[in-house]
Amino acid sequence: MNPIVEEIRQAYAAVGITLDQPAAYGTYYRLLCAGCGRMIGNVGDRLLPGMAAELVERQRDLYAAGLLGCACGHQKARGASAPKASRS
């Protein structure tokens, strides 16, 4: 397993999103709502180390505000309650 995939998985798990099995057509993974299982997007695994966490961290406010993520509000709930990563 590509280690970057595990990094992506953990980054998205922090905001209540599950990384699904790779799509049949290649290096894209489906993003599933951890609350209800609905598909809410795709992510490619061609990221550099650290990029996945940064990507999700940048979107965290949008998830917390309910502007991104699933209509069921799972990411909103997770985003609002999860502590922000400290940045140096």
Ligand SMILES: [Zn+2]
């Ligand atoms: Zn949902």
